[in-house]
Amino acid sequence: MAHANWSFDTLAVHGCHQPDERTRAVSQPIIPAVAYAFPDTDTAAEVVAGQREGAYYGRYGNPTTQTLERKIAELEGGEECIGLSSGMAAISAALLAYLQAGDHVLVTRDVYGGTYNFVALTAPRFGITHSFVDCTNLEAVAAAVQPNTKALFVETPSNPLLTVLDLRALAGLAHSRGLPLIVDSTFMTPCLQKPLELGADLVVHSATKYINGHGDVVAGLVVGCKRIIDFIRKRITGDLGQNLNAWEAFLILRGLKTMGLRVRTHCGNAQRIAEYLQNHPSVSKVHYPGLAGHPQHHLAKAQMKGMGGIVSFEVEGGLAAGKKFMDSLKLAMISFSLGDPETLVQHPATMTHYSIPAADRLKFGITDGLIRMSVGLEDAGDIIADLEQALGQLQHKEEHAHGSKTG
Ligand SMILES: Cc1ncc(COP(=O)(O)O)c(C=O)c1O
Structure with a gap:
């Protein structure tokens, strides 16, 4: 479908979303299947290896969730997206995509309490250290970079103080030190802020909030380049199991339209x-x-x-x-x-x-x-x-x- 000139609101309704081929149903079908049958073993192997589109096992992807992922990637201006079972699953998966034992992460000071807990209490149990830094002060951020720092994580506007951070400047600083910038853009949705266009490497959302918008789903999203999203799908959430199910993906697709x-x-x-x-x-x-x-x-x-x-x-x-x-x-x-x-x-x-x-x-x-x-x-x-x-x-x-x- 040609939609090069469609505005955001039109994409939010129609983007990556066609009537169902078999029934012509306009709203997205919910496909709860865990397993998918293949015509032959070669096709199965190609789908598992990511050489051919499709789903093969519910923990690694689902057709309804894939529609949501394609739609969010398009709205956010990213190559790929993965839907997860909560905003915290998205945040922890994004951080774990870059961090391992012995690494250090820089985190902006006033972040959501769950992010604080993950960085300050859980990640240290796996040998990952952190510093909280005032990211409105670029000199303080530069001074806090350590030889083993592997990522800069920010939230803007922040929860609960509404501190706004300069994403273009922070992306420039992070990249000059070889660090990826991860942005929690939950308060904004892709409707109000596009961190990837400003230089961020990954965007995370608690879709529990405005993206679903009706207070009846807990979900998260990570958007970025194919290499990192594939790694999260196969290694992080594939192993830890925080997949987003079809029913909840459907509810978010419905919420997204408005x-x-x-x-x-x-x-x-x-x-x-x-x-x-x-x-x-x-x-x-x-x-x-x-x-x-x-x-x-x-x-x-x-x-x-x-x-x-x-x-x-x-x-x-x-x-x-x-x-x-x-x-x-x-x-x-x-x-x-x-x-x-x-x-x-x-x-x-x-x-x-x-x-x-x-x-x-x-x-x-x-x-x-x-x-x-x-x-x-x-x-x-x-x-x-x-x-x-x-x-x-x-x-x-x-x-x-x-x-x-x-x-
Ligand atoms: C800014 C922000 N990020 C992440 C989260 C975590 O989201 P979830 O509750 O979907 O895990 C929240 C929750 O309030 C939040 O406010």
Whole structure:
């Protein structure tokens, strides 16, 4: 199908996706088969050796999952993609593709708690060491490279602080030291950011979030060159077994068709909410790349097509006030995860980033009062009304305590 000029939204609907040959079904068939029959032994050998397209055993690939993989590779602008059973499977597989015992990895400071755990707790058990480094500071990154450093891993914008990193500059620096750059682009989706075009070697996603977008699948994706993706398929996930199954690949293919619409609404709502929070007297700090005061606002505008749906903030009164605020919400739900249609709030210090020791959390800027909000697809006015009533509870408390209203 000729689609050289199709835009992103058209590719998200039609890319790598033809009606089923036998039934002419428009939506993608779910093929749960584990085993595939071959006409002869030579064909079987060619498929196993990767010399001929096809599936041969469920752990190494599946036709429904392959449709998703082709589609994501196309949307992300990469040669190949592999679908995996979770975002953490994608992150660990991407890192293990480059690292072995005796190697060192550089990781940006404020990363998702699961990534922190893998690098700080699990990888060392296999002889892999790490340094967390402030990747907004290129000199600090260059200084942290060790003779045995084998990869640079970043997340941008970061979870939960929305730090934006200069991918072109980091790719240049990594390549000048012979290192691959791996980027967790979960907060952006290929709709808003294309790390491979900026020089990254691998892109990883938790497809659990915006790519599927409906809060009913746990999945991950790695996109990059054929050599590395083949290695991950055969050696890493082939041996560790974190394959993505057909049913979940189907759900993601379904979610993908509305990704552009959804992501643009998330972004529009998040911008309105960040501006509302910034002007509220009970809010002391707001982290959102779409605000002019964000430290990397200009970089974000140059590197990203939209600012994403996550807003983090602190309320006056720290942890106790933050808890009261969250407990007072009526529309937004207290919940893990992000990128769902529902607005979700969570408290990183006791929830997603709980396993990071308090001293490290503070070093990374994750204060005890920080609240992360995944702005949903509800009407922005309704979300703001909910915030207004919950923040109002804090003002009542302050008035009660001090006999005056904060300015
Ligand atoms: C930025 C980021 N990367 C990776 C993950 C891990 O994804 P999963 O839960 O699909 O393993 C998460 C989960 O919240 C995340 O926020």
